[in-house]
Amino acid sequence: MKTTISPSLHDGVLQGTFGDVSRDVVQRTSTIGGLYKKVLGASFALTGVGVVGFLLIAFTGSDDRSQWGYLAAMVGYLLTTALAAPMVSIACRSVRANWGKPLARVAELYAITGLGVLLAYVPLVVALPALYPNSDAPRESLRHTIWVFWHPHAPHIYDSLALLTLVITGIALLLISSIPDMADFGAKATGKRASIAARLSKSWRGTQKQWKARRAAIGLLSGLYFMGFLTLHYQYSSDFAMSLVPGWKDSIFPVWHALSGLQCACATVMVTMYALRRWGGYTAYFGVNQFWSLGKIMLALSLLWFYFWFMGFFTFWYGRIPAEMAVLEFLFTEQYRILFLVAFILNFLAPLLILVWNKVRRSTGGPALAALLILIGALVDRIRIYVGSWSIEDSFGHSLKEMPPAQLPTIPDAMVIVGGIGLVLMIYMIVAKVIPIISMWETKEQLLYVSHRSLLKKKYMLIGKPD
Amino acid sequence: MIPWLNKIRENVMVKKQVLALFDDAAKAADANEAVMKEGVKPGDIEIMTGCPYPEGAFGEHDKPHRVYRFPFIGALLGFSMAMLITAGTQLSWPLITGGKPILSLPPMVIIAYEGTLLGAVLFTIVGVLFESRLPRVGLGLYDDRITEGYIGLLLNVTEDNDFAIKKLLQKHGAQELKEEG
Structure with missing residues (x-):
């Protein structure tokens, strides 16, 4: 891949013509470099490891539900990271943030990984216990869920529907937003990938009506994705964690879960952006401005992470109700204490201490490091929540009768964890070679509205907003 | 004439x-x-x-689109379907618990929300395809330089x-x- 590129970044402003952007991005999308092959190969291998791990658990494990704890954690982690990432492009577009234009596709491309999440979710929904095992006498043993007394498989059906809705919305958003770029790639490049792109964007001509209809659809789907994102976090955290632990009734937890998703969305995009800039050669598109701006949002979300966690924790701790104290003991202060402390440091303290310094925030490495720590912290935290919840044998009752010890990962568990990450990486990398990873039409739009202007002795950036 | x-x-x-x-x-x-x-x-x-250029930048006449109508229709259909499913399942499995009504509204709201969302999403997709006239059989007159x-x-x-x-x-x-x- 070439290192000196046109267009280029000059004082934070992208310099070049529409043609420069088109040629550069099309060339990068059609080229398959050595590093790309290696990383894709590694992601294939990791996915393979994950599949083997899954098969080992499915066919050689016990009938115990706890064996799926790490898979539940992995799915929870992917909902928090990969499926949350499109929220960054949605937020940037909705507030017309100019700095967010080059990274919009980086964020929304993660929507396609929802197909992998759907696959990994299937065994979990099979393993999830019914609301009540005896349908003739549901009150005898009932899990406390958001579904009150409904048919015993209400969570299974409606949680699946929620995930499916989010995945469909995300993919629709991705495809509709990338039609012009796929058309450009399909017309200028050759080969199988270009022909797929051309077929997906068939008959796109860029008429004013097409742009207008597309823009309206992006706005609508963005709003619907946000709604679906919140619903899914509410349902998944309630049904696959809270309702499995007797006595855990916390209205703040699903909100905190979704908020953690927003923090991880920024972190996921930040790390991807750093990798693309550092190793992919996309230096013209991702400047300090992008890292700085996203870093500020990430800092605010890290502070909110603490605020929401503390509000949930404090209510339980202050109330001193035995059933709730048992939950605190199990998930925070005893069995999973170490995991909680690691998550607390990596999701709150470390990003705060890194991003509080403007000089560090105004770099590419500083925010990327904070983002990486957040992603590691979130994984640890999801393991704490879901492995802990799935290790409870008796989910029917009003309080925890006995607390199982912290469940350490077995080799198949570890394989499932790395496999999940590998699967997302693999899908993302494959699709990024059909749908250009840089939103060309938005980058071109940026060229229309951003320029340098002198004021006395200094130049400053002039940004136009069309509406 | x-x-x-x-x-x-x-x-x-x-x-x-x-x-x-x-x-x-x-x-x-x-x-x-x-x-x-x-x-x-x-x-x-x-x-x-x-x-995309701002509307009217070329002095062109504003061509209205109807994309916004589609999600409303979809949402209405999705909501109706969800209510039908939720009421139907609860009535066909009538469990009277703690003197509560058979049609329990809190979980019904969740399904209604999901159904509305899914209907709106699917109809938005249909709407944008319809309004953009995609896919068309032929591209018509076009030039690749437009992307440049x-x-x-x-x-x-x-x-x-x-x-x-x-x-x-x-x-x-x-x-x-x-x-x-």
């Missing part, structure tokens, strides 16, 4: 398409204004660009005004003219 007869006459007149390519957006805007003054109707002009910053002015012209319009477009700086039909 009687208006409706005039309309029929216009429709039966042989029309062809002309695509004018401009390397400068300002020239394209001027040309668009000029052809409208020459009598070409707004419905016979399409402006093609490589990125050229502006395409696509006009439906008749045999009567064909020559005059092309001359006008060239006068306003059209780099190239393509014809079809």
Whole structure:
């Protein structure tokens, strides 16, 4: 891949013509470099490891539900990271943030990984216990869920529907937003990938009506994705964690879960952006401005992470109700204490201490490091929540009768964890070679509205907003 | 002449398409204004660009779209389906617990929300495909240079005004003219 590129970044402003952007991005999308092959190969291998791990658990494990704890954690982690990432492009577009234009596709491309999440979710929904095992006498043993007394498989059906809705919305958003770029790639490049792109964007001509209809659809789907994102976090955290632990009734937890998703969305995009800039050669598109701006949002979300966690924790701790104290003991202060402390440091303290310094925030490495720590912290935290919840044998009752010890990962568990990450990486990398990873039409739009202007002795950036 | 007869006459007149390519957006805007003054109707002009320009930037007439109607219809259908499913399942499995009504509203709200969302999403997709007329069988007149910053002015012209319009477009700086039909 070439290192000196046109267009280029000059004082934070992208310099070049529409043609420069088109040629550069099309060339990068059609080229398959050595590093790309290696990383894709590694992601294939990791996915393979994950599949083997899954098969080992499915066919050689016990009938115990706890064996799926790490898979539940992995799915929870992917909902928090990969499926949350499109929220960054949605937020940037909705507030017309100019700095967010080059990274919009980086964020929304993660929507396609929802197909992998759907696959990994299937065994979990099979393993999830019914609301009540005896349908003739549901009150005898009932899990406390958001579904009150409904048919015993209400969570299974409606949680699946929620995930499916989010995945469909995300993919629709991705495809509709990338039609012009796929058309450009399909017309200028050759080969199988270009022909797929051309077929997906068939008959796109860029008429004013097409742009207008597309823009309206992006706005609508963005709003619907946000709604679906919140619903899914509410349902998944309630049904696959809270309702499995007797006595855990916390209205703040699903909100905190979704908020953690927003923090991880920024972190996921930040790390991807750093990798693309550092190793992919996309230096013209991702400047300090992008890292700085996203870093500020990430800092605010890290502070909110603490605020929401503390509000949930404090209510339980202050109330001193035995059933709730048992939950605190199990998930925070005893069995999973170490995991909680690691998550607390990596999701709150470390990003705060890194991003509080403007000089560090105004770099590419500083925010990327904070983002990486957040992603590691979130994984640890999801393991704490879901492995802990799935290790409870008796989910029917009003309080925890006995607390199982912290469940350490077995080799198949570890394989499932790395496999999940590998699967997302693999899908993302494959699709990024059909749908250009840089939103060309938005980058071109940026060229229309951003320029340098002198004021006395200094130049400053002039940004136009069309509406 | 009687208006409706005039309309029929216009429709039966042989029309062809002309695509004018401009390397400068300002020239394209001027040309668009000029052809409208020459009598070409707004419905016979399409402006093609490589990125979205603000509405009215080329002096074009605002062409309304109906994308926003689709999600409302979808949401209404999704909501109705969800209510039908939730009420249906609860009534066919009537469990009276703690004196609560059979139709328990809190979980019904969640499903109604999900159904509404899914209906709106699916109909939005249909809406954008319909309004963008995608996929079309043929691309029609087009030039790849539009993605590189050229502006395409696509006009439906008749045999009567064909020559005059092309001359006008060239006068306003059209780099190239393509014809079809």
